[in-house]
Amino acid sequence: MTLMQKLIMWQQDRAKKDHLEPYMVLQFNTIKEIVRLQPKTNMDLLHIKGIGPVKVRKYGDELLRIVRGDGVTRDFAQKHDSALDLFSEAQMVNDAAVMSENPEKKKLLFNKETGEILDDTHDAISVTTFVTMLDTTLRANFESVRVQGEVVGFKRNASGHAYFEIKDRESVLRCMVFSTRYDISGVALSDGMEIIITGYPNYHKQYGFGFVGITVELYGEGALKKAYDDLKKKLDAEGLFSIERKRELAQLPQRVGLITSRTGAAIGDFTTNVGQYGYTIIFHQSRVEGAQAVDDLITALRVMATKELDVLVIVRGGGSLESLQAFNNEKIVHMIANFPVPVIAGVGHEQDETLTTLVADKGVSTPTAAARAVREGWDQCGEYIRSHEQELLRNFEKQLSQKKDIIIDHEKFLINNLHMIIADARELFVRFMYGVHKMTSQLYGMHHHIDERQSRMIKSFDRVVNRGQHHVLRRSEQLEHFYDKMAHVVQSVLNRGAQIVAQFGKSIIQSKTNIIRIEKMFLHVDPRRQLALGYSITKTVTGVVIRSVHDVQKDDDIIVHIVDGTIKTKVLE
Amino acid sequence: MAVAKMNLTKNLKEIEEIVQWFEGQEEVDVEQGIEKVKAGAKLIKESKKRLQEIENEFEEVKKELGE
Numbered sequence: 001m002t003l004m005q006k007l008i009m010w011q012q013d014r015a016k017k018d019h020l021e022p023y024m025v026l027q028f029n030t031i032k033e034i035v036r037l038q039p040k041t042n043m044d045l046l047h048i049k050g051i052g053p054v055k056v057r058k059y060g061d062e063l064l065r066i067v068r069g070d071g072v073t074r075d076f077a078q079k080h081d082s083a084l085d086l087f088s089e090a091q092m093v094n095d096a097a098v099m100s101e102n103p104e105k106k107k108l109l110f111n112k113e114t115g116e117i118l119d120d121t122h123d124a125i126s127v128t129t130f131v132t133m134l135d136t137t138l139r140a141n142f143e144s145v146r147v148q149g150e151v152v153g154f155k156r157n158a159s160g161h162a163y164f165e166i167k168d169r170e171s172v173l174r175c176m177v178f179s180t181r182y183d184i185s186g187v188a189l190s191d192g193m194e195i196i197i198t199g200y201p202n203y204h205k206q207y208g209f210g211f212v213g214i215t216v217e218l219y220g221e222g223a224l225k226k227a228y229d230d231l232k233k234k235l236d237a238e239g240l241f242s243i244e245r246k247r248e249l250a251q252l253p254q255r256v257g258l259i260t261s262r263t264g265a266a267i268g269d270f271t272t273n274v275g276q277y278g279y280t281i282i283f284h285q286s287r288v289e290g291a292q293a294v295d296d297l298i299t300a301l302r303v304m305a306t307k308e309l310d311v312l313v314i315v316r317g318g319g320s321l322e323s324l325q326a327f328n329n330e331k332i333v334h335m336i337a338n339f340p341v342p343v344i345a346g347v348g349h350e351q352d353e354t355l356t357t358l359v360a361d362k363g364v365s366t367p368t369a370a371a372r373a374v375r376e377g378w379d380q381c382g383e384y385i386r387s388h389e390q391e392l393l394r395n396f397e398k399q400l401s402q403k404k405d406i407i408i409d410h411e412k413f414l415i416n417n418l419h420m421i422i423a424d425a426r427e428l429f430v431r432f433m434y435g436v437h438k439m440t441s442q443l444y445g446m447h448h449h450i451d452e453r454q455s456r457m458i459k460s461f462d463r464v465v466n467r468g469q470h471h472v473l474r475r476s477e478q479l480e481h482f483y484d485k486m487a488h489v490v491q492s493v494l495n496r497g498a499q500i501v502a503q504f505g506k507s508i509i510q511s512k513t514n515i516i517r518i519e520k521m522f523l524h525v526d527p528r529r530q531l532a533l534g535y536s537i538t539k540t541v542t543g544v545v546i547r548s549v550h551d552v553q554k555d556d557d558i559i560v561h562i563v564d565g566t567i568k569t570k571v572l573e
Numbered sequence: 574m575a576v577a578k579m580n581l582t583k584n585l586k587e588i589e590e591i592v593q594w595f596e597g598q599e600e601v602d603v604e605q606g607i608e609k610v611k612a613g614a615k616l617i618k619e620s621k622k623r624l625q626e627i628e629n630e631f632e633e634v635k636k637e638l639g640e
Contacts (some may be wrong), residue, residue, distance in 0.1 A: 099633070165592070177626065252581060254583065257635045271629070276628055277626075278629060279629045280629070280630045281629055282633075282634060283631060283633045283634065284633070284634065285633070381581070381585065381620070385621060385624070388613075388617070389614075391595075392592055392595065392610060392617075393590055396607075396609075396610045399595070400603070403603060443590075
């Protein structure tokens, strides 16, 4: 409990006791000053605007005790739970509002009771100035208050702004929610609903006091469950959860957007389980608890939509329907459905279902599962490579072993053939050897035979030779004898020959003389000499010398030989 | 990083092609087969390297960028 709250509580309590309005005990600005200056003594108190000697006498000790922080809350704090406490603050503001609406009363009262206010009454301020002060004060002091109550008189105007009151057994608070905020809250209010409205009080120049709601959330599991079911049905009808809408995640996501709370366990669960695959994780902080998370999530989604991402991950741990309600917000569901890249949602624990999980392209139940969804492709890629590595080698080995088999087959074939050839060759060799052996023995036989023949031949040759020698010797003797005889004959022949040659020479000379004589004689009788003298010889064509007129007939051709040629002519008569 | 990603995706495709090549061959030409296996082994080695632990980068988007 803050000092401000303690002081306000005390103010309320004291006012009740003294049957005064709270602002008459202490003004709100005065309480603010006390909070700011933290007075330690009565003198300190006197320096604060709005506290004079009367008030110091009346409340000084109590106030100083509250500022010191001892023992003040016991008698009243226990009756105020947190919500009521806040409500009291609102009540106090209400009091102030009442006061401002009735400045005369204020003036009177202040005149009666507190001399130190007199200055203020002298310097009256305009309504607008005061209302503005009031509004500023209210906003400054109640930036974000959560107030729970039952909705009464709910309506929306033409612009869509929501107007209603919330009440509990004793009090009523006027509320309004701007249409954009109302839509973001994603709650369809109606009378009788128990809600928690978060916002700030204001004082409007024309409409007076009101509580401006920033978020509206349903209170109680039952109401939340019903709202959840209704919205789920509606979005389902819009087709947002259909399988066809789901986009496939990138197999190897590189740039991963992450929306979650900086402080939760989810961020650790996600980052430890996503693996070290060299991602760039672009993180956007967002509250994730309750209805307040809606705004953060919307901002985060808007920012993330401008980033270059492969996948967006939204995670938070499990919780009640109430704590998870931001993830069941209609606006957020739509934003996820229309997010530029696939979205993985890992919200809650195993049993939790949120509309975010349903609309996500990949909805899983925990941050750890979301991490697994991101790394799945990478892991598969590793397995894929390992299996392909093996497959590749197996294929190749198979091919090689087939080749090997073929080679082995060929080898066997060749060896078989070789064996056959060798066997054939061996057989052939054996036969050959047998042949050789046979031939050898034949040769040997022949050799023996030849030897025998040879020796016989030699023997008979020797005999022949011996006989021949003997014969030759005899012959040569005969020849010698013959030669002698022959020589004698030849000598005589030669002698005789010489005689004959000498005789023959004489004969030749004689013959030569005879030939010259005969030649001269022949020259005299040569017919050609006669022809030169003018004689002629006439022949028939057959060469017969015509010696008589009977040798020719009329018209026969005849040839006349004269000394220097022939004349061919015809017999005319 | 972007380059590494492209390589990996490309590598996977090429490995797939090699494996399919083997599956598609009635009778593998051993020389060609060896070349393919060599290429495949290289791709696999590169891919494995990429899949080894690479530290993630963590960037936080500052709130003021959003609004």
